[in-house]
Amino acid sequence: MRQTWRWFGPKDLVSIDDMLQAGVEGVVTALHHIPTGAVWSPDEIAARQDMLAVMQDGGPSGLKWEVVESLPVSEDIKRQSGDWKTHIANWKTSMRNLRAAGIEVICYNFMPILDWTRTDLAHRLSNGATCMRFDAIDFAAFDLFLLQRRGAADSYTPEVTEAARARFADMTEARKTGLAGNVVFGLPGAAERMSMEDVKSHLARYDSIPADRLRGHLVDFLAEVAPLAEEIGMRLCCHPDDPPFPLLGLPRIMSTEADYRAVMEAVDIPANGITLCTGSLGARADNDLPGMMQRLGDRVHFLHLRNVALEERHLGGSFHEAAHLEGNTDMVAMIAAVLAEEARRKAAGRADWQIPMRPDHGQDILDDLKRKAQPGYPAIGRLKGLAELRGIMTALSHPMLSQPATSTPA
Numbered sequence: 280m281r282q283t284w285r286w287f288g289p290k291d292l293v294s295i296d297d298m299l300q301a302g303v304e305g306v307v308t309a310l311h312h313i314p315t316g317a318v319w320s321p322d323e324i325a326a327r328q329d330m331l332a333v334m335q336d337g338g339p340s341g342l343k344w345e346v347v348e349s350l351p352v353s354e355d356i357k358r359q360s361g362d363w364k365t366h367i368a369n370w371k372t373s374m375r376n377l378r379a380a381g382i383e384v385i386c387y388n389f390m391p392i393l394d395w396t397r398t399d400l401a402h403r404l405s406n407g408a409t410c411m412r413f414d415a416i417d418f419a420a421f422d423l424f425l426l427q428r429r430g431a432a433d434s435y436t437p438e439v440t441e442a443a444r445a446r447f448a449d450m451t452e453a454r455k456t457g458l459a460g461n462v463v464f465g466l467p468g469a470a471e472r473m474s475m476e477d478v479k480s481h482l483a484r485y486d487s488i489p490a491d492r493l494r495g496h497l498v499d500f501l502a503e504v505a506p507l508a509e510e511i512g513m514r515l516c517c518h519p520d521d522p523p524f525p526l527l528g529l530p531r532i533m534s535t536e537a538d539y540r541a542v543m544e545a546v547d548i549p550a551n552g553i554t555l556c557t558g559s560l561g562a563r564a565d566n567d568l569p570g571m572m573q574r575l576g577d578r579v580h581f582l583h584l585r586n587v588a589l590e591e592r593h594l595g596g597s598f599h600e601a602a603h604l605e606g607n608t609d610m611v612a613m614i615a616a617v618l619a620e621e622a623r624r625k626a627a628g629r630a631d632w633q634i635p636m637r638p639d640h641g642q643d644i645l646d647d648l649k650r651k652a653q654p655g656y657p658a659i660g661r662l663k664g665l666a667e668l669r670g671i672m673t674a675l676s677h678p679m680l681s682q683p684a685t686s687t688p689a
Contacts, residue, residue: 280582280617280672281635282665283307283345285656289330292652295340301662302669305345306331307386307637315351316366319373324380346581346635347377348386349518352500357391358484359496367503374504378511384635385508386554386581388518389497391488391529392481395465395521395559398458400654401643402599408642411655412599413522413562415591419443421462422527425455426475428482430528464654482527490530494541497532501546508550514631516552516580517542521559523566524595534563536571543578552578558585558600558639561608564592569612576620582636584668586610600640600655603664604671614671638664 284303286293288311298306310319310327327344334340350373355361374385388394398421402412420443422431432440450458463478488496501515508515523534532538539553553575560566572579586606590597604610617634624632641660643652652658 280614280621281305281345281633282669283635283637284661284665285348285637285639286331287311287653287656288327291656292650293656293658294335295331295333295342296335297658298342299334299340301658301665303342303665305635306342307346307348307635308344309347309349316353316355316362316369318369319350319376321376321379324376324382328380344380344382346384346386346637347382348581350374350377350385350387352387352389354392354484356500357389357493357496358488359499360484367500371504371507374508374513375511378513383512383631384514384516384580386516386518388520389493389500389533390518390520390531391485391493393465393526393529396462396526397465397654398461400461400464404599404642407648408644408660409648410600410642411640413597415439415595415597416442416446417458418462418526420447420450421458423447425459426478426527428479428527434525434528482529485529488530490532493530494532494538497542498545501542501551505546505548505551509548513550514552514580515550516554518554518583519556519559521556522562522595522598523560524563534560535566536575539571539575543575549578552580554581554583555579556583556585556639557608557610557613558583558587561585561587561606562589562598563594564589564607565594568608569616572613572616572620576616576623579617579620579634580631582617582634583639584610584613584636585639585641585664600642602642603638603667610668611671611675614668615675618672618675636668638668640664 282303283305284298285307310323313319331342331344332340353366355363356366397411398414398417399412401409403409419435419439422428423443424447505515517533520531520534525531557568561568586601586603586608587598588601588606621632621634638661640655641657641664643657643660645659647657647659
């Protein structure tokens with residue numbers, strides 16, 4: 280497993296030196312400053328690579344840009360409206376430019392509007408650490424009584440609606456403002472304050488797009504870009520929905536093993552692959568993550584390893600982001616399945632036998648609590664997660680585990 284680290288560019292509070300000291304082998308990044316739908320030029324790509332190559336003292340870092348996360352798929356492409364054909368052409372040009380720069384893996388997502396959704400970006404745990412959390416009742420209160428989305432009442436049971444009504448009645452104005460800000464953080468333009476009318480306007484554009492139609496648009500997109508990726512030696516990997524269940528009336532099409540299998544079969548070429556995110560997919564109790572790795576591993580091109588603790592087992596229930604070896608996903612079984620897939624690939628002579636992974640998200644601990652980094656991306660919390668994952672990898676790869684046990688003489 281190739282140990283990588285997500286870096287948000289020159290404004291990231293985690294430095295190149297920090298990544299090196301964490302022991303990472305490669306970097307996952309993107310050109311976040313370029314508008315969605317525009318071409319990533321060779322000069323912009325090279326500029327990011329140059330940043331990664333140098334430590335703070337000017338010495339060489341040895342780090343390279345290995346995975347793109349993400350090359351955004353525009354809302355026009357997802358809806359097949361407006362400039363969607365131009366955006367696909369630009370996406371293909373960007374892909375060519377990235378491959379010419381030596382980069383082989385692109386992670387993307389096809390979630391309508393929302394990249395991810397949480398109701399609390401700094402939920403305090405009993406040990407004083409903070410993490411991101413999705414509270415189902417808080418979210419319903421936002422949807423029903425803050426956003427007042429048309430048709431929202433049909434999305435919730437009477438019990439949830441009444442609980443949300445009571446929760447909302449007890450909220451201070453500051454709490455309401457904070458909840459709205461947390462939810463819209465994953466919406467386009469969230470860096471700027473969005474009104475509830477702005478959010479409704481985004482949602483309205485998907486009123487006539489059910490899940491089957493959105494899946495068809497994804498297949499159409501992949502039919503355009505995946506053959507080119509295969510031709511030039513690029514691997515594409517779709518990130519799952521986060522969380523993997525319907526929100527705000529929007530269709531969800533990459534939430535289960537069946538969803539991934541349908542898209543892989545529709546565009547059945549090796550370049551069309553999967554970002555297997557154990558955190559996103561793990562927010563559904565019915566997703567078997569080690570099993571998915573075993574069954575779909577041939578097309579897994581990138582791994583996000585993190586854990587969530589389900590506070591309720593039913594679909595759409597509350598959850599929070601746990602430490603990497605806690606939560607509901609058996610991370611030992613998961614990594615064992617990854618290592619088995621890598622061994623199979625290596626034996627088959629595949630050049631891509633080593634799968635890049637990154638410790639996804641992390642709890643804010645120690646000095647993280649003062650740094651106020653990008654939500655989910657603290658330095659020390661991720662360092663702890665990477666160390667824990669590395670420990671499992673090392674233990675499972677140890678030669679002693681492949682040798683028969685011997686008795687110790689008395």
